[in-house]
Amino acid sequence: MSEAVLRIENLRTYFHSTDGPVRAVDGVSFELRPGETLGIVGESGCGKSITCLSVLRLIDPPGRIEPGSAIWLRDRNLMNEPEAALRQVRGNQVSMIFQEPLSSLNPVWTIGEQIAEAVRLHRKAGSAEARARAVEMLRLVGIPDPEQSVNSYPHQFSGGMRQRAMIAMALACDPAVLLADEPTTALDVTIQAQILELLANLQRTLGMAMIFVSHDLGVIAEIADRVIVMYAGQVVERGTTDELFRDPKHPYTEGLLRSIPRVTQKLRRLAVIPGSVPSPRSWPPACRFHPRCPYAWERCRSEAPPLAAHERAGRCWLDSEPERRVAGAWDALGGREAQA
Amino acid sequence: MSFKLVGLSLATALAVTSVACERQAPARQLIIGEPSDVGLIFPLAHRNYDLDSELRRLLYPGLNSARWENGRVEYSVDDMSLARAWEFDADSTAITYVLRSDAVWSDGEAIDGQDVVFTYNLMRRLGSDFPYGDYYRAIDSVVAREPRRVTFFFSRRYPQMLEHSGYSIVPEHVYRDYEPTIEALARHPALREPGDSLVVSGPYLVTEWLPGERLALRANPRFAGEVKIENVVIRFVPEATTRVVELENGSLDVVNPVPPELLPRLAEAQRFRLASRGARFYDFIAWNGARFEPFADPVIRRALSLAIDRQGILDGLQVADFAVPAAGPWPPIFAQAAAESLEPDPYLPDTARAIFASRGWRDTDDDGILDRNGRPFRFTLVTSPGSGLLRSSAAEIIQAHLARVGIDVELRLLERSALNDLVYFDRTRQFQAALVGWSSSLDGTHVRDQFWPPDAQYNVTGYISAALDTLIPQALASTTRDQAARYWSEAAKVIATDRPLAFLWFYGEAVALTNRVRNTKIDTYSVYQNLHQWTLQP
Amino acid sequence: MNDMPERSGEIRHRALRLLMALIPGLAHLRQGHTHAGLSLLGLALSMITVSIFANERIQATFTAGRLDYWVALLTLAVTLGLTWVVSGVSSRHRLDARVGGSQWAIAWLGFKQNRVAMLGLYLMIALYLATLLGPFLTGYEPSVIGDIAATRHLPPSVEHLMGTDKFGRDVFTRVLYGARISLSIGFIAVTISITLGTAIGAVSGYFGGAVDTVLMRLVDTLISFPRLVLLITVIALFEPSLLIVIVVLGFTLWPSTARIVRGEVLSLREREFILAARALGLNSPRIILRHIVPNVLGPVIVAATLGLGNIILIEAGLSYLGFSVPLPTPTWGNIINDGREAMLQAWWVTTFPGLAIVITVVAFNLVGDGLRDALDPRLRT
């Protein structure tokens, strides 16, 4: 494999308040290779979105990326770059699309203006040229009648069209990396599929790398080559999509997988991970998952498990004591269960 | 970022303004500050405003020219009169004026007898639109037998014949075709937007009128006499302090009037001088016995008067140079004043208290307020607030003075319209005591207006006096001014003794001028009567 | 065994408790609540200072037979007493302890965090105290005129903190007494306008339809007309007096409150608990009074605080045009107006009452803003 286009090392993003730091992202490392799609999955509040924003260094005070973190874009550490250089990276080499296409588009600007702005900024293009590019991009993302649509305002688009416009805007400058932060969550299921397909196609044709953030394992399974699972600000498991789905190492991943409804399993009880995501203000000590874990034992409460440096790894003591993984532990836990 | 924008626009604005700062010294221009605007600049439309009258006389001289001399109005012919001579007929019921041959309207038309006839006819035809009916009521007819000879025929011989035949004359050729109502005349283009096209006959032409802001005058080249100051601007500045600020900054040369509050300050300044208009106005308290029974007693009225320290108030407010305590309705400016004047009531609070006690008013319950039969000596004094008025300052002090002798005065301030309504128009006289002012006439007739007959509109206390019943008809029947003046002053003496009102003081408004302005004649009759003769030192 | 240190500790403890009982705020200070402690201590100290300096006047209270002296004395005693009571009670049960209590307790906590708003609150308390204590804070009478020539227009000095006016009256005294009128005008007028505005707004929003249309047209009419012109016209109709000014201000300022309340009610009307109350068959006045009014109280209180400042400004403007409370009753507007003509030689007569207005309005606005932030978490930034 060729060298990583993006490599995150020990990323820590804390929010500082008078009651002490909120460790939203706490030591996350991963790498993204050219042309691949990396899925990041986890419940809301686990730090996925903050990780994405941190990559572009779009963290506002009181949030701060702690020293010691490194964001390598090929051979540049974005942590050491000045703001002006970062602006050259944003929207140009690394682009981002967001969950809520309506609120993420400026309501008082036309779609065309918003796409063209990035082109004008990064390509030093004139307004006619930028506009032409906007039309081209709209056509590329499959918006009908792009010459007309370019003059439309976001509120005149449907949800799916808005997300397509967002994608057009993000890809207008041919970025090497696309950060997609739950781009399909707010959409209808049918539209979701269309957008996923569009993203997959575009990624293939444009040859860019993509980080795809979602809480939906089904979506991840469809689009990602490799997956990292995040819990409580940390990476708890990584591996290829296949490996991960076939044989989850971490009980959290296991729990997530159990909660996916399957068409094949008629009328089976659908499992939900008991308890709720802990507050980032005070993560549980030792293994952060232990209060919700069906297998947890003494060690989990006293000692934090490490994440091995392999391509395939899980942050769990079960790795060293696999015999403790007993069947039926989930059911015994008697968490809230829902009817599928 | 946005700071730069703001800064830039500020800088531009300042640059532009600084261009205008290169103040050229105004070329021979006199700037006058007056509190309120003029009305329609048409002599027959004038309101009871000082500036309206001043401007009327300045722009539209009458047949004769009036001056205040030796304590009375004297009539003569000079450059401010349209006639060069007049004569009475044998029985003194007709006056024939000979018009000056060099008198022309500002548009070049000659002024002739027809203009005079037209003017006096128009007065009559205007009806209530020209409310000052005295001017024509005794005039049977005005006849112009020759272009330059006009004769006034009066129904009888009386003292004001010269005054009444000396009203401003308007050009017939300009207003001939207009319907005789002010509303119709006001639609004349020259009156709607006064400028050079406004036909006048006095020393000044109107160049521009910006209502509410200023009126600019320019010397009339067709005026027969000499005009010293080419340009005069009258600015309307309602706020008295601002007027004085502008005077001290040099952007005004004349301020009329100066409120009492600012007199001491200007009196000290070397660069200015103050000219008094002569003590013609008087303030008084009307005691309405019908609404507060004790006031019906002349002895109580005298005691009240003794309890007010007039000189103390004038000294305290530092206006003693511009006002004198009053005893009756006869102002000190009149020629007869010196001989006939009475001593104003002195300040004798102890005597006052003794008088009250003699009438049964004592402080029996020890609350500081006199009482009789369980009723306290307490009444409401109405007056109007208003800047520039001596009396509105004085009200509070009078309240304090009366409190010292045990009288509880409640002040009630009414807006001026409402006060007029209450005191003068509403004949049921729903007030107990009123602190108001009056300006004396120039011949003594105000003695009738204010005190006779008992049911007259302005006789607000319903004052009755047998002596006046004989004196006033005699005064009215007089044929000469001297004869009438004797009766008027006699009547004034009667009134002073009866004290239907507490006369407080006579005062004259003061005009402030920079020392550059010379050769002014400012008196009780007029401020700007000889404006064209004023000079401006560089 | 060794009870000596224990005993001395006991004594120290007792002495300390005695001291804490004697000196208000000390307990708070010891518990680390510097803010509360210092304000209590300061309040007590200033009251004691006033008592010492106004000794003669306090004694005069019993002979003068004047209401304002009694009010001042009462204020002095009550304030002093309160500092002890509050110090004793609240140092033990602090309000903070009751977190999770009502919405108001939470709002108070939020308000307390806001330093500027607290400053406003302190200013407001100081103003009201000064107003009530008026007769003890000055040695002069506001309306008594003495030897004018000798005392006229004296510049500020130790004798006359803010100089004297054209009648030789002490401007500081007049400003102090003027506060009484200006603040009470504001207070009563705001009460009227808030009550009226809340009632009309609630009715209009709750019933909607024709009632709403008619009432809101009225509100539009009143709002779209320059307020001062309206006030002048109305006051010219009657004659200016304290009562008329209060009533007219109160009855002309309600539309903005009505608008706010209506907006709140419109959104409340569709909420579950109102629908539930309706489904239960409660009658309209009951629903409005019991369910709607309490829920719009927050914005109304904010409007009231901001309106108070506004009314003081308007009253001053009316005074300037001669349309307010007649002389010699001092109001701040009156004093400014009175000194206006002497502005060039006696700047102090206009300047100090003006500053008094500014500080008062600032205080009310600070409190109003603080309340808004505290009561409406959405606006917290």
Next chain:
Amino acid sequence: MTSYVARRLLQAVPLLFGVLTLVFIFMHVAPGDPTALYMRPDVDPAVLEQMRRNWGLDQPLYIQYFRWIASFLTGDFGFSLTQNRPVSDILLERVPNTLILSGTSLLLIFAIGIAIGIVQAVRQYSTMDNVLTVGALFIYSMPSFWLGLMLILIFAYKVHQLDWWPEFLKFPASGVTSTNYDLFGAGQKLGDRIRHLVLPSIALGVSSAASVARYMRSSMLEVIRQDYIRTARAKGVPERSVILKHALKNALLPIITLLGLYLPFLFSGAVLVEYVFSWPGMGRTIVDAIYQRDYPTVMATSFIFAALVVVANLIADILYALVDPRIRYE
């Protein structure tokens, strides 16, 4: 759009009608009499009575009312009882002056208010933010006429006595133009007008500017937290453009509605400020007319005031539609 404007104007008719009816009733029930200006002892009370009859003041109130409505509908504002001129002439002179003064103030209010609000929002909780917040509050709490008097005292009086004070910062205390205005060149004329406008428009507008700044600050803070601002930043837009291009237009939306709200407030202030600065505008006209019971002038001026407010609200709504594409008036 045209039909929308027409509909709005039509809706304003009952409002204007209401205002005028209110004023009519208040004016005519108030004591006082326009003939007072002509009152003099030598004037026969019968003549004054005749004047009142000529003006129709002896008629029952409802007849006066309908008569007045009738002439009003035909566009006749009547004849001023005290100035002896058609009311329309008076208004033609006065309305522009008031519009110049309030217009300048409005510009000042929004320019300064918006600029300060932006700075405060961008530097939230900084020292500058706090200083500006407290400063704005102080200014906001000043009575406009008092501020006017103080401005005159300082900038039109005291500084005139200082030699070192720059000439162009010595302002005139009153008036609209200098007396020798007509002799000036075009540039000087403009400068002269601006010099006369400085103090009154500050006295009139500065308190509202402070309140615009407060609104702008919170509006801007609200907008800055929006997702599309994050989008803009993620596009690599420089911070300055993020604020001035992406955020400003959105943050201005609630501010535009203030435009209509401030006009009545400004007109109220104008009544006082016009007095202090001898500015011949509508405010002074209406107060004088109220004093003198000049009914036709009061009615007509009230109408203009209310009509201007209606128009300003309409303009605000149209502006809103222009800035916010989501709103379309059909």
